[in-house]
Amino acid sequence: MLRIIKRMSLPAVLGAILFIVIQITSDLYLPTLTSNIIDKGVTKGDISYIWRVGFVMIGISFVGILASIANTFIATRQAQKLGKKLRSEIYEKVEYSSQREFDKIGTASLITRTTNDVNQIQMVSQMFLRIMINAPITLIGASVLAFYRDRELTKIFLYVIPMIILVVGVTMYFAIPLFKSLQEKTDRLNLVFREGLTGVRVIRAFNQTKFEEYRFDDANKDYTNTAIKVNTLMSFLLPVITFIISVTNVSIIWFGGHNIAEGTLEVGNMMAFMTYAMQILMSFVMMAMIFVFVPRAQASAVRINEVLDMKDDIKNPDSPKAFNSDSSLTFNEVSYSYSGAEKPALSDVDFTAKKGDTVAIIGGTGSGKSTLVNLIPRFFDTTEGEILVDECNVKDVLQHELREKVSFVPQKAVLFTGTIRSNMQYGKENATDDEIWQALETAQAKSFVSELPDGLDSKVEQGGTNFSGGQRQRLCIARALIKNASVYVFDDSFSALDFKTDAALRKALKESITEAVVVIVAQRISTVVDADTILVLDDGVMVGRGDHQTLKATNDTYQEIISSQLSKEEIA
Template identity: 75%
Template sequence: MLKMIKRLSPLAVIGAVLFMVIQIVSDLFLPTLTSNIIDKGVTQGDTNYIIRIGMIMVGVSLIGITASVFNTLIATREAQKLGRKVRSEIYSKVEYSSNSEFEKIGTASLITRTTNDVNQVQMVTQMFLRLMINAPITLIGASILAYTRDPNLTKIFIYIIPALLVVVGTIMYFATPLFKSLQEKTDKLNLVFREGLTGVRVIRAFNQTGFEEKRFDTANRDYTQTAIKVNLLMSFLLPTITFIISITNVSIVWFGGHNIAEGTLEVGNMMAFMTYAMQILMSFIMMTMIFIFVPRAQASAVRINEVLDMENSIKDVKETENFKEEKSLAFEDVSFRYMGAEKSAISEVDFQAKSGETIAIIGGTGSGKSTLINMIPRFYDVEAGKILVNGIDIKKVNQVSLRDHIGFVPQKALLFTGTIRSNMQYGNESVTDEEIWKALEISQAKEFVEKLPDGLETKVEQGGSNFSGGQRQRLSIARALAKQADIYIFDDSFSALDFKTDAALRRALKESITEAIIIIVAQRISTVVDADTILVLDDGVMVGNGTHNELKKTNQTYQEIIQSQLREEEIA
């Protein structure tokens, strides 16, 4: 939590403390003035004195109110600014993290940490600038002033304060782990809920609605039971404190009454003492409220710091080397192993591609095709060997500069909320309409986009849900082409296309993209047959490298893939 507090502006904290001190001084001064009115004004019948002190009390109250308003304003602004800053830091951290770090925490947990956890920290930050400053200062000031009114009566607090501490300490001892557990169960609830929403079609198709409802009910019940335990535990706090305050009031009246009867204490001083006693006990109540929220905020802060302190496995460089004019891609004995895996996903892959060449990568499921191409934009970093883009080791250039040279189409076609035009401009803000239509034409999307009433201004729903799978795929391809990159990577991006559209798209790519390098990951032989070079992967090892005609004669793995997809007469 201290790491969060350190992000606050020092001037704002000083300002909040200053206004809070003014408010506290005003609050502590009022009981003294009340005491004076009673002892020197009411008892002596001095009306002028009562009016004069009354006016002073009004002025002091106005000063206190003004200071309180400014303190609240500063506290609220700083808490909101902190929340905005932390959310931005989490988002930036995740955006620049490698896939390994992203997968380690999970989407559902990241959403919870960015929203619920940050809100907890915001709330406690505001309390810090309000109650955490107010409570201790008021406690000390009220204790001193109460002692000056009657030293003997202050002995009551010797018994009351330890009792409060024991009650609060005991409850928080049991509540703190429950607060931490509550945040973790929020993660679980979000995970199940998110999976239920995103996978609703699959759930219905398999008639698993009942199963998913039970799964959600289990997570929901688990969260509810923990929340009930926490609230039940905390429910003992306020009644216990109220009981202690009542005992305090009775004790003050009892012993104070005896002192008044003996003539050792004036009525006004006793009323002032009771007010200071209430301020002391209210300070403890404020501190108790802090103790209610701080453990939960502490658990949230730890979870936030886990993300912010997460060390990125991909080390970026600040000063980047300049790419050479040549457009080339080279893998030099590249190997890669997923975190915690015993076996390498990619082993000693070695190949080169030059300007204008099309490289196809084919292999069975789990052979490492996607892993291989994900290392080019450094979604994962090589374990051994090196990758050269335009003659430069990609570890010697920063990721932003590297990815400026790459147009990437992932396996899952994803469009962003907006319009077709805004999606086409995603990788190249300065792309013209003419260039957009050219990219759409190459990707075989121009025909259906032209038929849309709004053309390029057609709205795109979240994830592109208002388009079919084939349309989303073609628009994703067009978005990459509109970027005008040196290397285009298509990660099984033609899978939703029919054979006719697939062939037309590949032909258009070959005719239009004459200088850039094209990398195609595919499952279908028909998609890779025209490539200049075909890489055959099997269990992370490159077992073949050549043209279609060369590989179908000499490579057993490639022959098996052909036989699984084509008839005998088609193979020949």
């Protein structure tokens, strides 16, 4: 928690402390003036003294109000800035984290940590600059002044304060574990809700709406029941403390009245003492509230620090090298194993491609095709061997520069909310309309985009859901093509295309990309037949390498794939 609080501006924190001290001084001095008005003004009938001191009280109250406003402004501003900074740091950390690190926490939990957990930190940081500083200073100041007014009455606090500590302690003993569990239940609630939203079409297709409703209700009820328990528990705290404060007031009036009757205490002093007593007890109440929120914020701080402290699996080199050769891609005895896996996902993959070459990768499900291409832009790092892009080891160059050299179309077609133009400019920020239309034409997307009423300014919904699967794939391909890269990677990006569009697209790629390496992951034989080199993967092992005719004649695995997709007449 302290690591996070340290992110606040020191001058601002000192300013907040200064203003809160001014406010507390004002609050502590007012009862003394009230006592003086009663003892020296009211009892003696000195109207001028009452007016004079009254105006002083107004002035001091005004100063206290201004100080309170200034403190609140600084506290709120710093809390919001801290929240902004934490959200930015978490987002940046996640953006630069490897897929392995990202999967450790999960999307739903990251959303909770960026929203709910950061809000907890914001609230407590604001309380820190107001209540956490206010309460102890007020407690000490009011105790000293109360003791100065009447030492005998001060003994009442020897009984009252332990009672308050006991009540707060017992409440916190049961409440803190419940507060901590609320964060985990929030994660669960977000997870189920998010899966229900993203998978709504699948849920409807399999007629599992009721099942998902029950699943969400279970998570919702679990969260609600825990929240009810902790809030019911906390609801007893304020009435009990109010009762203790009322008993304290009655005790002060009872014993103070006897002292006044005996002439050992003046009425004004008793009124001041009662005010100080309220300030002392309210300070304990405020500290009790701190004990309510701090444990929950501490749990949130631990969760946030867990994200910020994630060690980067993929790091930039200390002495980065620069690319200085023509387009090429080389795998030298590359192997990769996922964390906790019994065997490697890839073993001893070895090939080289020069500019203008098309490398196709084919194999069964789970053979390691996507793993192989994900190694090129360093989404993962090789376990053994090395990958060279433009004759530079990908581990020896800056990640940013490497990814400038590689244009990647992922297996899942991902489009962002905005317009077609804004999505195309992900590939090239300053792309002109002519360049965009050229990329769309190569990707076989120009025909349907030009038919849209707004053309390049046509709206793209979240995830591109207002386009068909084939249209999304073609838009993603166009976005990749608009980028000037050394290696273009298409990870099963033609799967939603019909055979005619597939063939036209591959022909256009061959004609337009002559100064770079093209890597195509595919399931269909028709997609890979024209490739210069075809890599055949089986269970993570490269069992074949060559062109279509060579593999067709000599490779058993490739022959099995052909026979599963084509008839004997087509094979011949």
